[in-house]
Amino acid sequence: MADTDPESLLELFSTAGAAVRVAVGTLSDEQKRMKTGRPGQYGLDLVADGVALRYLREADVAIVSEESAHSGNDGAAITVVLDPIDGSTNCARGLSYYATSIAALDAEGLLCALVVNQATGIEYRAIRGGGATCGGVPIRVSDVEKVEDSVVALSGLPARFLQWKQYRVFGCASLALCDVATGGMDGYVDGGPWHAPWDYLGGQLMVQEAGGFIVDARNNALAVSDMDVRRQLIAASTGKLLAALRPAAGKK
Numbered sequence: 001m002a003d004t005d006p007e008s009l010l011e012l013f014s015t016a017g018a019a020v021r022v023a024v025g026t027l028s029d030e031q032k033r034m035k036t037g038r039p040g041q042y043g044l045d046l047v048a049d050g051v052a053l054r055y056l057r058e059a060d061v062a063i064v065s066e067e068s069a070h071s072g073n074d075g076a077a078i079t080v081v082l083d084p085i086d087g088s089t090n091c092a093r094g095l096s097y098y099a100t101s102i103a104a105l106d107a108e109g110l111l112c113a114l115v116v117n118q119a120t121g122i123e124y125r126a127i128r129g130g131g132a133t134c135g136g137v138p139i140r141v142s143d144v145e146k147v148e149d150s151v152v153a154l155s156g157l158p159a160r161f162l163q164w165k166q167y168r169v170f171g172c173a174s175l176a177l178c179d180v181a182t183g184g185m186d187g188y189v190d191g192g193p194w195h196a197p198w199d200y201l202g203g204q205l206m207v208q209e210a211g212g213f214i215v216d217a218r219n220n221a222l223a224v225s226d227m228d229v230r231r232q233l234i235a236a237s238t239g240k241l242l243a244a245l246r247p248a249a250g251k252k
Contacts, residue, residue, distance in 0.1 A: 001058065001059065001060050002058040002059040002060075003059075004059055004060060004061060004077075004078050006104070006111055006112040006127045006128070006130070007127070009059065009078075009080075009104050009111075009112055010112055010114055010125055010127070012055060012056065012058065012059055013056075013102040013113075013114035014114060014116070014123060014125075015055050016051070016052045016054075016055035016056055016100070016102065017052070017100045017102065017114060017116040017118070017123070018116075018121075019051045019052070019054075019055060020048045020051050020052050020084060020085070020100050020118065021100075021116070021118045021121065023047050023048065023051045024044055024047060024048055024085065024091065024118065027044055027047065029094065031043065031044070032044050032091060032092045032094075033092045033093070040088075041067065041088075042085075042088045042089075042091075042092050044085060044088065044091060044092065045066075045067050045084055045085050045088050046067060048067075048084030048085045048100065049065055049066075049067035049068050049082070049084040051084075052065075052082055052084050052100065052102070053065065053068065053071065053082075056072070056080055056082065056102070057071065057072055059072075059078075059080070060072075060073055060076050060078075061073065061076045061078045061079065061080045061104070062074050062075075062076045062078070062079040062080070062225075063079070063080050063081075063082060064079060064080070064081045064082065064197070064198070064225045064227060065081075065082040065083075065084065065198070066082065066083050066084070066196065066198045066199075067084055069227060070227075077106055077107070078104050078105065078106050078111065079104070079105045079106075079225045080102060080103070080104050080105075081102070081103045081104075081105065081197050081198050081201050081225050082100075082101070082102050082198060083099075083100065083101040083102075083174065083198035083199060083202075084100055085098055085099070085100060085118070086098060086099045086100070086101050086172050086173065086174045086175070086198075086199060087099060087170075087171050087172030087174075087175065089171060090170075090171050090172060091118070091119075095171070096119035096120065097117070097119060097170050097171065097172050097175060098117075098118055098119060098172055098175075099115050099116060099117050099118055099172055099174045099175045099178075100114075100115070100116050100118055101113070101114075101115045101174040101198065101199070101201070101202035101203070102114050102115075102202060103197075103198075103201035103202045103204075103205060105201070105223060105225055108128070109128070109223040110128055110201060110204065110205045110208075110223050111127070111128050112125075112126065112127045112128065112205070113125070113126050113201060113202040113203075113204075113205040113206065114202065115174045115175065115178050115202040115203060115206065117175055117178075122134065122135055123135065123136075124139075124178045124181065124182075124202075124206050126181075126202075126205040126206050126208075126209040126210075127209070128205070128209070129209075130209070131209050131210070132181055132205070132206045132209035132210045134178070134181075134182050139181055139182045139183070139206075139210045140182075140183060140210050140211055141180060141181060141182075141183055141186075141207070141210050141211045141212035141237035141238075142183040142186050142237040143237065143238065144186040144187075144237050144238065144241055145238045145240040145241050145244075146240075146241070146244065147162050147163055147164050147241065147244045147245065148163050148164065148165060149165055149186070150164045150165055150186035150187050150236075150241060150245075151164065151165055151166045151167070151168070151185055151186050151187075152164045152166075152167045152168075152185065152186060152187040152188065152189060152245065152248075153167070153168050153169070153170055153176040153179065153180070153185045153187070153188045153189075154167050154168070154169050154188075154189055154190075154191065154248075155169070155171075155173060155176070155188075155189070155190045155191060155194075155195070155233075156190065156191030156192060156194070157191045158189050158191050158248040158249065158250075159191065159247070159248060159249060159250030160247050160248050160250070161248070162244075162245070162247065162248050164187075168185070173188075173190075173195050173199045173200050173203060173233070174199060174200065174202050174203045175203070176188050176203070177200060177202075177203025177204065177206060177207050177214070177233075177235055178202075178203050178206050180203075180206075180207050180210075180212055180235050180236070180237065181203070181206035181207045181209075181210035181212060182210070183237065186236065186237050186241060187234075187235060187236040187237065187241055187242070187245050188214075188233060188234070188235040188236075189233070189234055189245055189248045189249050190217070190231075190232045190233045190234070190249065191232075191249075192232055193216075193217070193218070193230045193231055193232040194230055194232070195230060195231050195232070195233055196227065196229060196230060196231075197222075197224055197225055197226070197227075197229055197231075200214075200222065200231065200233055201222075201223070203235075204222055204223070204235075207235050211237075212235060212236060212237050212238075213235065213236050213237075213238070213239055213242045214233060214234070214235040214236075215233075215234055215235075215242065216231040216232060216233065216234075217231075217232040217233070217234055217246070217249040217250070217251050218232065218251075232249055234246060234248075234249050234251075
């Protein structure tokens with residue numbers, strides 16, 4: 001049985017992520033575009049899920065996966081939340097912005113997380129209280145405080161377009177949040193409450209450990225593993241920018 005300290009978990013997550021990359025990389029373009037009978041699900045999602053679970057089940061953890069729901073040890077002290085492929089449509093269409101996101105929670109909240117850009121192999125890692133890294137190098141959010149100076153990632157149409165410097169729509173929440181953590185993006189706004197924990201938990205810890213801020217627009221808790229939860233995310237490099245971005249989510 002694999003160890004469940006944060007460092008050991010991250011190594012396990014990394015191994016699972018690397019195996020997913022190999023498995024998905026062997027699929028043809030036609031296979032990547034094939035869908036299952038479940039709305040929004042591709043066959044590649046199931047391939048990635050099966051590969052990742054083979055590794056994650058080596059640890060004494062409960063597992064919550066977007067594709068296969070609950071498995072592992074339901075009574076374990078640690079719950080691992082998995083999105084085998086975040087940005088499946090990007091992957092299916094050959095767009096180089098999709099990821100595997102794996103986060104671990106314990107009784108205190110988020111413990112550690114790994115997000116790997118499966119198009120590039122670049123890994124983002126974070127441990128609660130231990131900071132965040134990209135490719136092994138410590139990362140830090142930008143110092144932008146004003147909307148007009150910010151470059152913001154969006155998911156869907158915002159309630160209100162603000163006077164940001166520029167914006168981007170990537171189609172992969174976990175990586176967009178990692179881009180906030182590295183300072184590549186200054187903020188992130190969801191147009192509505194449609195992201196589940198597997199979409200954002202990995203990126204959430206990256207943002208927080210890189211010195212940034214992330215909240216639900218309705219101030220609901222983010223560090224949860226309930227499969228039925230949906231959140232509307234707002235993230236920013238600074239507290240001032242976070243407050244300034246709230247109107248884009250329809251909030252004051």
